[in-house]
Amino acid sequence: MKTWVFVEESNRAPAPVGLELLTKARAFGDVAAVFLGSSDEAIAELGRHGAGTVYKMTPPDGVLPAAAAAAALADLIASETPDLVLFGLTYTDRDVAGRLSARLGRPVVSNATDIRIDGDSVVVTNEIFGGTVLVETAVRAEAPALVIARPKSFAAEPGDEQTPTVTDVAVPDVGHAGSAAVTAVHEEKSQGPKLEDANIVVAGGRGLGAAEKFEMIEQLAGKLGAATGATRAVVDAGWVAYSKQVGQTGKTVKPSVYIACGISGAMQHLVGMKNSGTIIAINKDPDAPIFDVADLGIVGDVHQVLPKLLEALA
Amino acid sequence: MNIVVCVKQIPDPANPSELDAESHFLVRPDDQIMDDGDRYGVEMALQLAEAAEGSVTLVSMGPAGNLQGIRQALAMGAEKAVIITDDALRGAGALETARVLAAAITREGFDIVLCGTESTDGYSGIVPQQIAELLGVPALTYARRVEVDGSTVKIEQQTAAGYNEVEAPIPVLLSLTAGAVEPRYPTFKGIMAAKSKPIDQLALSDLEIDVAGAGQEILTVAEAPGRAGGVKIEDEGEAHLEIVSKLQELKVV
Numbered sequence: 001m002k003t004w005v006f007v008e009e010s011n012r013a014p015a016p017v018g019l020e021l022l023t024k025a026r027a028f029g030d031v032a033a034v035f036l037g038s039s040d041e042a043i044a045e046l047g048r049h050g051a052g053t054v055y056k057m058t059p060p061d062g063v064l065p066a067a068a069a070a071a072a073l074a075d076l077i078a079s080e081t082p083d084l085v086l087f088g089l090t091y092t093d094r095d096v097a098g099r100l101s102a103r104l105g106r107p108v109v110s111n112a113t114d115i116r117i118d119g120d121s122v123v124v125t126n127e128i129f130g131g132t133v134l135v136e137t138a139v140r141a142e143a144p145a146l147v148i149a150r151p152k153s154f155a156a157e158p159g160d161e162q163t164p165t166v167t168d169v170a171v172p173d174v175g176h177a178g179s180a181a182v183t184a185v186h187e188e189k190s191q192g193p194k195l196e197d198a199n200i201v202v203a204g205g206r207g208l209g210a211a212e213k214f215e216m217i218e219q220l221a222g223k224l225g226a227a228t229g230a231t232r233a234v235v236d237a238g239w240v241a242y243s244k245q246v247g248q249t250g251k252t253v254k255p256s257v258y259i260a261c262g263i264s265g266a267m268q269h270l271v272g273m274k275n276s277g278t279i280i281a282i283n284k285d286p287d288a289p290i291f292d293v294a295d296l297g298i299v300g301d302v303h304q305v306l307p308k309l310l311e312a313l314a
Numbered sequence: 315m316n317i318v319v320c321v322k323q324i325p326d327p328a329n330p331s332e333l334d335a336e337s338h339f340l341v342r343p344d345d346q347i348m349d350d351g352d353r354y355g356v357e358m359a360l361q362l363a364e365a366a367e368g369s370v371t372l373v374s375m376g377p378a379g380n381l382q383g384i385r386q387a388l389a390m391g392a393e394k395a396v397i398i399t400d401d402a403l404r405g406a407g408a409l410e411t412a413r414v415l416a417a418a419i420t421r422e423g424f425d426i427v428l429c430g431t432e433s434t435d436g437y438s439g440i441v442p443q444q445i446a447e448l449l450g451v452p453a454l455t456y457a458r459r460v461e462v463d464g465s466t467v468k469i470e471q472q473t474a475a476g477y478n479e480v481e482a483p484i485p486v487l488l489s490l491t492a493g494a495v496e497p498r499y500p501t502f503k504g505i506m507a508a509k510s511k512p513i514d515q516l517a518l519s520d521l522e523i524d525v526a527g528a529g530q531e532i533l534t535v536a537e538a539p540g541r542a543g544g545v546k547i548e549d550e551g552e553a554h555l556e557i558v559s560k561l562q563e564l565k566v567v
Contacts, residue, residue, distance in 0.1 A: 070447065095443050098440035106529065132537065133535060135535050136533040138533050140529050148440070181482065185479075199566075224567065236492045242476070248439065267437070280557055293541055295541060295544050295545070296556060297546040298546075298556065299549060304549065308554040309554040312555065312558050
């Protein structure tokens, strides 16, 4: 099976989910990367993860790249005829995969947590209802099958090392559809370990009640050397930066320990954290869905439990 | 300024949904509510329309049921709604949904299309981008702040590291994160007015499009393996000690 992995450059390196997908795709046969970026170091890293060919698309300057990248990818697919194209569930990948799907008239299966080849069919496992139900879907449309996989579904490991053949791919002018201009880029700096790489995550939800109560989350994280995370409700309320969001639109995390404080466990949130090693949850609603995934669930008020916990750890 | 908002009626998440055992399609009750995430799109549309003397049209696809969810959005202040319901759309995937919505949006005419980032029940998270491609317009995705300046739409776009400032000329599509605005509650007057607002119920043939089918076959549906050995403890003042001993057991303190 001829498989392509779409990989966006992030800080002069391949986006981590891209390396995870290359690792998975090696088992399917011939693997190439479609790289949206320009860094030579990143391209070498793709080769170390088994990409024999790298189709290099230099993103157009100062505009959102998705519309042009999807058009370039559609042309490339027409001439090179891959069987399967994989994307990660990231902001840019979602934009490119969605546009590509509409352009090619092919469905895209989103939220994949596993992918296998059965004869000449691509079979995708995804989770619905917040991960409580697993659905296996076979792609029956004309090739290529388009799949968007959740980050951290597969572990990235170098292997089948190659010095990739790099092919430059021209990114076309797509007119109005490609005219969204990026006028400024802002990075929200945060202290401590990076949320997506942290070994321990302490996360807060709406149950904290007020923005200033998030400080308890930061204190607990400080004591444990953990990263802080938050639910969509909390970032939407403006209590903490969007970069802290764990969930569907946000980050997928898989730490050894996840401590959920005042989080009810909406599907949106569960899909981003339920594969954590050990989950500890504090919530006052005994029926909250978070308790279905918690190894240790405390039915109680975060405003009572957390201060005592902080004191006990002092 | 014509503003179109894509909304979805979904089974109430408070009453667990299920899949039909034979067809594997989601069972959709008559009583459906507006997807909570869509309230932000409706609110943003109303605010933009109020500032630019525009109109707000809702576009939706799916079983009409008793139209409760659509009326919720009309009660907030949208002027009219179009809902496409057709047996041929049972089990439709994201691309079929996008094709239908794009055709309905084109039929209505638009300057700005507003969508959520993903639905609460299906959450494939790609329908807005598919619609944008079909309409041939820029997609200003994951917008957390929106401003219209003449014929330019400016947003703050959520990114993994923070946010970008992005702008594009209309016509344009936006996908909104929930925090972009604070949705209003329908007033009593709004709820009464919604009862007589026009709701256009269309079939596929009205849009003159064919939907080829999802191109996907559901093979199996199974319960995910649960997490074994979870314990739940009622806090009676000492439950924090359980967390301490768990953290010690895990060797993180």
